[in-house]
Amino acid sequence: MRPNNRALDQLRDVTFETGANAYAEGSCLVKFGGTHVLCTASIDEGIPRWLKGKGRGWVTAEYGMLPRSTHTRNSREAARGKQSGRTIEISRLIGRSLRAVIDLEKLGERQIIIDCDVMQADGGTRTASISGGWVALWLACEKLVEAGDLTENPVFAKMAAVSCGIVDGTCRLDLEYTEDSAAQADANFVLTDAGGIIEVQASAEDTPFSADEMAELTRLAVEGIRELCALQQAAVK
Amino acid sequence: MRPNNRALDQLRDVTFETGANAYAEGSCLVKFGGTHVLCTASIDEGIPRWLKGKGRGWVTAEYGMLPRSTHTRNSREAARGKQSGRTIEISRLIGRSLRAVIDLEKLGERQIIIDCDVMQADGGTRTASISGGWVALWLACEKLVEAGDLTENPVFAKMAAVSCGIVDGTCRLDLEYTEDSAAQADANFVLTDAGGIIEVQASAEDTPFSADEMAELTRLAVEGIRELCALQQAAVK
Amino acid sequence: MRPNNRALDQLRDVTFETGANAYAEGSCLVKFGGTHVLCTASIDEGIPRWLKGKGRGWVTAEYGMLPRSTHTRNSREAARGKQSGRTIEISRLIGRSLRAVIDLEKLGERQIIIDCDVMQADGGTRTASISGGWVALWLACEKLVEAGDLTENPVFAKMAAVSCGIVDGTCRLDLEYTEDSAAQADANFVLTDAGGIIEVQASAEDTPFSADEMAELTRLAVEGIRELCALQQAAVK
Amino acid sequence: MRPNNRALDQLRDVTFETGANAYAEGSCLVKFGGTHVLCTASIDEGIPRWLKGKGRGWVTAEYGMLPRSTHTRNSREAARGKQSGRTIEISRLIGRSLRAVIDLEKLGERQIIIDCDVMQADGGTRTASISGGWVALWLACEKLVEAGDLTENPVFAKMAAVSCGIVDGTCRLDLEYTEDSAAQADANFVLTDAGGIIEVQASAEDTPFSADEMAELTRLAVEGIRELCALQQAAVK
Amino acid sequence: MRPNNRALDQLRDVTFETGANAYAEGSCLVKFGGTHVLCTASIDEGIPRWLKGKGRGWVTAEYGMLPRSTHTRNSREAARGKQSGRTIEISRLIGRSLRAVIDLEKLGERQIIIDCDVMQADGGTRTASISGGWVALWLACEKLVEAGDLTENPVFAKMAAVSCGIVDGTCRLDLEYTEDSAAQADANFVLTDAGGIIEVQASAEDTPFSADEMAELTRLAVEGIRELCALQQAAVK
């Protein structure tokens, strides 16, 4: 039995609350159950130096956890003077995923920075960040369209992310923390609403798992991401 | 005329929302108008090394701003690998202010860490942090009392903080950002509900100001802080 | 046509040269064509603090590139004072992969550190590092067995890693640099010789790819890794 | 009784020795009793990037303590690779205070850097630094006038700083170390010779203090600073 | 008796293997017995900022040790985020030594970076680095001549380096690790093939040594360096 009697292929309660920040060009407070992430998209009319004059834009992301977003407090990365390997890895994953669904030529010579700050963590913060980040990115691009800076939104695909895993021998969608910490395998999927693969990362915890199990995890993810994309679309309308 | 027709001695709309974080021993989302700060208190049953075996506890604070809490995005301190001088200065101020109203012997050999993370900034973030931090600290201590770890709450005084300043030649209570950035003088007050002084920091911007003006700023602060303390008391009941 | 007329499912010339370092408890210079990585395993009779007294050992890995291992020189990370996100990500991947095939209880309270230093890079340095790292780890454990510190080698599975990708619309095994930089999708597989999944990381470059393509990449990897495991076994005999 | 039978409103022996460094455009070795600070003003014909082309100059300050300026040795900040929060806070205070008495437009597009290095510390190092820094700044500006780079000295007010505090229930001027470490409240005043307020920072140590006590501390500071300004004027003549 | 029955004035087996790296403009794997250093020369058509427009080039060097180049593993400097004092000191020595034998005007406005990475350390890594670095530098300059970028090789002197020391009361050439760690004095010589002095660094370990002993160490070095220069010349032909 899963916590809260969830079915194996059932998402937690998911909400995308847009306009959660008064200043950002796009923003979204995304909740997957007890996991809450504030995503903001900031348009920067500059561009990284190595892209200057190439007629293309850039999307990058930064991920962070508030010190007390977790059950016990984690030390503040700014105070330690160093981001953890995990933070850097997740920031890179979010940025790479979002860049895969935007036409950077159409975006023009500007940069959009997606900040994903975890207010509360109950498993799946990186996939929630990508899902909420897509919303913030879409909204910021809409603002450029409304302002006449772009003729159409350069985000060309609907996309979301979700984690799946094998817990107690069963494949499950959208793990929460207690499941995540007991999983035999753990996989993060970033997919389009049509099931196109953008990024897959799967890891065995103790013992290798089989290709069949991988296929079942993928099936759960495809289904879950279709639902998530529908929720995103409702939110940005 | 002040923005929103506020009177010179009028606070912005202020709310203290307790329980804003599911894990922290005490938490409070404080809002002074458009300034929103999430304050959490984390009890750590350890103690800094230099306090070991002295029979006393410690309270410390860390302040941070989300990158897009401001009108334009600020770079993330964790990514830069360094906290700004301003961040360090404010963190020290919050900690010092809170330690002035708690009996560290009564707290016993444990540490309480107050995290103040600014979600949205519209002036007065440091004074909002102190005011909300007091609530989080009080609640965390109440939890220790409820658990039987302490016999009474070691916070011995009601306390809050507010900024005042001279703008367009008038002394004003609780400056918002547009006022703050145009102020001739700027003062932060940390006072007890009875007007006892815990910390005062006043700075001239361009030109020195007079002792009479300082007295008027102090009068406004005493009044405002009495109101703030009443709101805090209502929140922690 | 692939460079050097390689078939789509053909590995580059791969060699595992053991004993490449006079001091390390296990060492291996692994070459995948023009990619050369020196892997050493160092046994440390200490253990990270958080593992003390738990009766288990630990395996960790550190990855680095010599400044001129690449076509143009990269700045030295030690001189910059910071490892890149890519370096940290790869180091974590190597360590996680190797820990998945060793029984840490059997290893006992000691740590083995795998250093993977890239002498020359021509694509696939992370998968070469994992493959060579397995050899170094195995040899170091053998040394512990020979010395009577362990009764049997705690590495319980044969394992290697390889990259695959989609280039010019064709799925290919073991990409070299010119292919890697032109790939539409790029996937790294860490598998046992029996095809058990330890880690899979797949990324689309410009446009999402399909589940069928993912299946073909996986098929190539399973085949290639069977060959690599055979070469490893020959080397450690 | 105060140490050395000082009266409550009596400064320690204070001297301002100009020309203490052979190279600096302005310099002053200031002594408040056992507190000795070497202040140098360096004219930099550059300007921080964010001020370029605005027709204004800048004044900034850096504070440091020699490792053995204190009773027991403090570790060297350059060796630790980090300035303490206290150091940063004091550097900012000195710079802000000096900028409040100089006309940056008149200074023109150049920067003056004030270095305040504490040779020996016996309480009140930050206020001694501001007082000595004013002398160094004034002298450097005089040099610009003599060289014909400026038509008049852009420093428009006489200014000094002093600490006051409540010790054993009495308000005292210019605390030395033994008093400072026993103070119930501690206040730093930066004032013009006419008593105009530039900066006030007051902190309670254990228990809040009253507005009346604050008034008495201010009175002592106004008096002391009038004396200090006279000594500065004698020194720069 | 020396290890391996070496005579007091006898070098270890020394080899210079050119072309050890496929990408570098010049490269050399130098071996002094068990000490192996990979030296690469990278031509950078940029120049440090402070040399721009002066019509001169620059040569700089960076030294590093692989973590397991030593008997027991040393922590990785890139991971620690800091180069050790020893590493910085040796890097500076290599660069200074090489700059002393090249005509920087003739080199033109370009920079050559010499990377010396120690694969295995058995004493004398810094002198091996300088000796191998000379070869890499020479070869990179030859490449510039071949490409028509320079009309003649700007390296104007043959040069090598060697360590000598006093062990068990005898002066010895080319110390290996077991000798080095027992030496009463230790000297590093960087000389031209004709015995011209470029750099000498001599240190007493426990007790001062005499000018006569210094003379004997110098005599050994002059002899040894003549041999080393001959080996270098054979390698670069």
Added chain:
Amino acid sequence: MRPNNRALDQLRDVTFETGANAYAEGSCLVKFGGTHVLCTASIDEGIPRWLKGKGRGWVTAEYGMLPRSTHTRNSREAARGKQSGRTIEISRLIGRSLRAVIDLEKLGERQIIIDCDVMQADGGTRTASISGGWVALWLACEKLVEAGDLTENPVFAKMAAVSCGIVDGTCRLDLEYTEDSAAQADANFVLTDAGGIIEVQASAEDTPFSADEMAELTRLAVEGIRELCALQQAAVK
């Protein structure tokens, strides 16, 4: 002609002023002409971790330059967050030199830290630091003898340091800045009063120099150091 008509073998005016700091266990303000260095010796009854329980003490040194000790201001190392390679190299040289003349067993399990802070630099700051450091170290050890913590001063040799160099073709003792910056060769000698060698570092600037020139530089150093040792002895009496 040398500046100020100095003879080739003539020191600048040298003074050792003891007791220059009120708190340090030993202190000395050393002046070599316009080069002024404040040297303090701090006794620390702790010991570095790796020396614990070995019955031996330690001497270490830290060197620093005040930002405006030089003709133009250098940025503050504490603010940059990093000591320069030059600073680290000189700190190591001072420590190594002083350790060569003290019996660390006799010192017992305590550490003496020598801080050498350059107030004003006119060439030869590292050799002035060693010479003044010897005085501070001797005085701190005397204090241990007076306090009965040691039975005799563990510093067993008189020692000083001086720089020599070849300028305009002539060998000269004790270079000042204008000479130093024009030198063809530059050598630093750390010798006992009897001419025993502790450390020699000699560098050619543009072109190699001969063994005969090295001999003449050494002769000048031996003579100069005999004089310096006499001045030190007078100072510590």
